Amino acid sequence: MNTTVKFAILIFLIVFTNTVHAQWYAQNSGTNYPLKSVKFTDANTGYTCGYNTILKTTNAGANWVKTNLPGDHQSITFTDNNTGFICSDSGKIFRTTNAGSNWESQSSGTIKNLTSINFYNSLTGIVTGYGKTLLKTTDSGLNWFSIANIIWEVDFLSAKIIDENYYYATGSDSYIVKTTNGGNSWVPYTHGEVNPLLTVDFINDNTGYASGCCGMFMSTTNAGLNWTNNFYLSLGFTFYSLEFVNNTTGYIAGSNGMIYRSTSNGVNWDSTVTLTDETLYSVEMLDENTGWVVGGYGTILKTTNGGGPGFPIGIIQTSQSEPEQFSLGQNYPNPFNPATKINFEVKSKGRGEKAKMILTVYDVTGKVTILLLNSELLPGSYEIDFDGSNLPSGVYYYMLRTEGYRETRKMVLLK
Numbered sequence: 001m002n003t004t005v006k007f008a009i010l011i012f013l014i015v016f017t018n019t020v021h022a023q024w025y026a027q028n029s030g031t032n033y034p035l036k037s038v039k040f041t042d043a044n045t046g047y048t049c050g051y052n053t054i055l056k057t058t059n060a061g062a063n064w065v066k067t068n069l070p071g072d073h074q075s076i077t078f079t080d081n082n083t084g085f086i087c088s089d090s091g092k093i094f095r096t097t098n099a100g101s102n103w104e105s106q107s108s109g110t111i112k113n114l115t116s117i118n119f120y121n122s123l124t125g126i127v128t129g130y131g132k133t134l135l136k137t138t139d140s141g142l143n144w145f146s147i148a149n150i151i152w153e154v155d156f157l158s159a160k161i162i163d164e165n166y167y168y169a170t171g172s173d174s175y176i177v178k179t180t181n182g183g184n185s186w187v188p189y190t191h192g193e194v195n196p197l198l199t200v201d202f203i204n205d206n207t208g209y210a211s212g213c214c215g216m217f218m219s220t221t222n223a224g225l226n227w228t229n230n231f232y233l234s235l236g237f238t239f240y241s242l243e244f245v246n247n248t249t250g251y252i253a254g255s256n257g258m259i260y261r262s263t264s265n266g267v268n269w270d271s272t273v274t275l276t277d278e279t280l281y282s283v284e285m286l287d288e289n290t291g292w293v294v295g296g297y298g299t300i301l302k303t304t305n306g307g308g309p310g311f312p313i314g315i316i317q318t319s320q321s322e323p324e325q326f327s328l329g330q331n332y333p334n335p336f337n338p339a340t341k342i343n344f345e346v347k348s349k350g351r352g353e354k355a356k357m358i359l360t361v362y363d364v365t366g367k368v369t370i371l372l373l374n375s376e377l378l379p380g381s382y383e384i385d386f387d388g389s390n391l392p393s394g395v396y397y398y399m400l401r402t403e404g405y406r407e408t409r410k411m412v413l414l415k
Contacts, residue, residue, distance in 0.1 A: 023273040023308035024259065024293065024301040027061045035294035037075045037282045039084070046284070047100060048294045049073035049086055056100050061292060061302050069094065069103050075116040079125075085141055087114035087127050095141045108135060108144050120161040126183070128156035128169055136183055147183030158199045160208070168224060170197035170210050178224045189227055191218065199242040201250070209266050211239035211252060219266055233260065233269060234313055241282045241293075251307070253280035253293050256316075261307050270310030273317045274301060309354075312375050315384045322348055322379035326355075328400040328407040331386070335412040338389040342372075344400050348379040355402050359384065362397045369396060388413045 029035065033050040040046035048055045054067040054076075071088035078084040086094040086103065091110040094103040108114070112129045119125035127135040127144065134148040134156055148156075156171040165182045174191030191197075195213035202208035208224065211217045217233035220226060233239070237255045244250035244266075252260040252269070257276040260269045274280070278296035285291035289306045293299075311317065329343035342359070349355050359373035369391065372384055386398075393415045399408040 023275070023305075024303045026276070027064070027292075027300040027302055029055060029064050029294075029298040029300045030066055031055070031298040033298060034279070034296045035281065035298060035300065036073060037077075038284045038292050038294045038300075039076050039078055040284055040286060040292065041078050041081050043286060043290065045081070045099070046292065047076050047078070047084065048282075048292075048300065049076045050298075054086070054100065054103070061300060064300070067100065067103070072113075074114060077117050077119055077125075079119045079122045079140070083122065083140065085117050085119070085125065087117040087129075089113045091129075093117070093127065093141065093144065106141050106144065109146070110135070115156065116158045118159050118161050120164065124161070124164060126159050126161060126167060126169075128159050128171070130155040132156065134159075134169060134183065147179075149184070150177065150186050150188070152177075152188055155196070157196055157212075160200045160202055162202060162205060166205075166223075168200050168202070168208065168210075170200045170212070172196045174212070174216065176200065176210055176218075176224065176227065187224075189224065191216070191227070191229065198238070198240050201242045201244050203244045203247045203250070203265065207247075207265065209242060209244075209250070211242050213238045215239070217252075234258070238279075240280065243283050243285055245285045245288050249288050249306075251283045251285055251291070251293075253283040253295070255279045257295075259283065259293060259307060260313060261310055269313055271313050271315060272303075272307030272310050273320070275317075275320075276301070309378055311377055311382075312373060315373065315377075315382055317378075317380050318343075318383050319381040320378070321381070323381065326400070326402060326405040326407070328398075328409060330409055331398070331411045335414040336388070337414050339385060339387045340411060342384050342386055342398060343381065344384075345381050346377045346379050346402075349403075354378055357400065357402050359398065359400050361386065362399065364395050364397075372398070 035048045035050040038048040044060045055064040057064045071092045073088045076086045082099045084096045091108040093106040093108045112131045112133045114129040116128045132148045135144045136147045154171040154175045159169040174193040176189045177186045197210045197212040200210040206223045215232040215234040218227045239254040241253045250262045257274040259272045262269045278299045280295035283293040293301045323345040327345045331340045331342045354376035361369045
């Protein structure tokens with residue numbers, strides 16, 4: 001084989017490998033503090049903030065430069081390339097007018113911990129916070145005033161500005177409130193749960209989403225007049241950040257390194273590979289392919305392919321190394337009540353191709369109880385959660401099968 005052919009094969013393998021395995025890439029933040037919020041003003045210039053820390057990049061995250069700024073910073077946003085805002089603990093609000101070279105303190109009129117800051121344009125913005133704190137500015141942050149003319153006791157955690165008059169805010173006890181007159185009055189909606197709703201986003205005037213603790217996920221198609229009930233996208237996980245790139249594609253980031261993606265207006269979601277178990281607090285997507293997410297222990301991840309191939313929700317890819325053969329592990333714990341984990345390994349069909357995997361749970365009579373998985377997966381090791389809350393105690397069997405392979409194991413549910 002001549003040198004030219006060898007070189008061509010090498011290039012093919014490199015491109016092929018990157019195409020298959022490229023997902024979210026870790027970037028060096030230079031800090032161990034949790035990073036709570038990330039915002040990019042263009043493809044190269046971005047900012048993220050955390051405890052006493054502001055980081056800036058001018059080369060798409062290849063390098064981050066730290067600025068020390070006292071405070072437990074929770075949220076950062078920019079209205080143009082130079083003007084940005086940060087909200088923090090104890091009522092702290094900071095503004096920069098020179099792209100982060102300097103940050104000046106603004107008077108918020110409160111000492112409550114602030115949770116999010118959002119602007120509609122260069123002048124109009126709102127801040128959420130604990131103790132039913134809702135602040136508004138109409139002069140680019142020079143003055144802030146309260147628009148929390150409400151009677152409900154709620155800690156506000158996030159907000160979305162639709163236009164000059166329409167805002168939404170979410171908070172504790174599954175509250176969502178809406179104003180149609182710039183904050184002069186508010187209409188409340190509550191899911192009736194103690195779980196907080198931590199993030200909200202809208203893809204148009206009518207269609208929006210809210211998510212939060214314990215996997216709670218709600219949607220509306222009539223501008224917040226009604227919201228879906230009893231929709232838990234992923235039980236046990238918490239969603240901290242929700243962002244739609246356009247009317248079809250959106251991302252959710254949360255606990256245990258979780259990033260979910262929808263390409264169907266939020267109707268269906270899949271999970272992308274992050275290879276981290278750090279809590280992810282904020283996601284920022286420039287388009288369907290390029291984005292960043294930040295989280296615990298100074299974590300910064302970047303994707304240039306929209307997160308890469310997805311896999312069904314509830315499944316975690318624990319390794320991308322290709323095993324020598326298909327295998328199904330014993331569930332743990334076993335016996336269990338009510339949840340357990342099932343591990344399995346997927347072998348390539350050839351040159352990194354996906355394999356169609358089916359994982360089914362049966363009762364002792366051989367009746368199918370639940371179809372846990374019916375999807376094509378890349379080679380690697382996987383873990384899937386099985387929740388038996390709605391099943392009676394007893395012996396169950398779970399079977400993993402694909403072309404040329406089938407394996408069954410027994411598990412016991414004790415309530």
